[in-house]
């Protein structure tokens with residue numbers, strides 16, 4: 001039995017699908033089974049990683065687990081998993097752990113990695129760069145007036161499709177290679193300006209990027225993230241103007257197929273950008 005925590009998240013939902021398609025017995029952990037909307041064939045159990053007393057049922061008979069990095073809350077889960085006979089943990093981490101200055105986000109993930117490494121079970125760390133899924137946060141801005149407002153629009157990162165992260169995590173669960181770390185990027189370094197343009201071209205929507213001061217973006221992000229995380233992300237964006245994120249071949253090496261491009265990701269999420277309405281891609285005349 002494979003337990004997937006974070007099963008309702010961007011990565012976890014795709015991972016559940018990959019594992020079911022591979023014929024595995026899958027159990028999904030969620031804090032709210034009533035609304036989780038997971039596919040038929042997955043066993044759904046209620047549990048909260050910050051409340052160890054809720055985890056015993058989820059861990060029964062689990063030999064491998066995908067672990068979502070709820071910061072500071074993994075020790076009890078790991079102790080329970082070891083006691084239940086779990087042998088291998090695949091941790092969702094972050095490429096920020098590899099940075100010379102990992103910043104607040106990297107430090108949190110390093111602590112999660114250390115907890116897993118200390119658990120006595122074997123492990124694989126999956127370290128993605130920024131998710132393409134973060135750009136779903138632009139959908140409401142584009143629907144409002146076709147304009148995404150942000151800072152450091154020319155800085156180029158190599159965002160990764162959540163389906164590819166899930167595919168690598170599935171590989172790490174199906175063919176465990178203890179002690180392996182996978183650093184993942186998408187197939188292209190793209191600035192925010194590039195990505196907004198690709199959304200517009202792919203979906204046939206008006207879409208432009210407008211540069212706004214860092215402080216305005218910072219105030220907006222503080223509604224969603226703690227200050228050190230916001231500052232770290234903005235610093236990363238600023239730095240990517242001079243040094244674009246390098247593109248890594250890991251996804252193709254592991255899965256045997258190319259990583260999804262940004263345009264493919266946009267097509268997959270057309271309904272999210274269109275507010276639930278499917279529209280066709282723009283047809284360019286010669």
Ligand SMILES: NC(=O)c1ccc[n+]([C@@H]2O[C@H](COP(=O)([O-])OP(=O)(O)OC[C@H]3O[C@@H](n4cnc5c(N)ncnc54)[C@H](OP(=O)(O)O)[C@@H]3O)[C@@H](O)[C@H]2O)c1
Nearest residue numbers: 006007008009010011030031048049050094128129130131
């Ligand atoms: N976004 C990026 O650019 C980026 C880059 C590198 C690494 N990462 C890592 O990836 C994570 C985001 O992954 P994602 O986008 O797949 O997730 P997501 O869509 O943000 O979903 C969060 C998931 O975590 C689960 N969860 C949250 N708190 C929980 C708790 N206390 N107990 C049990 N489950 C809990 C939620 O489950 P329920 O609500 O169903 O309980 C949900 O499945 C980040 O937190 C970060 O660690 C992100």
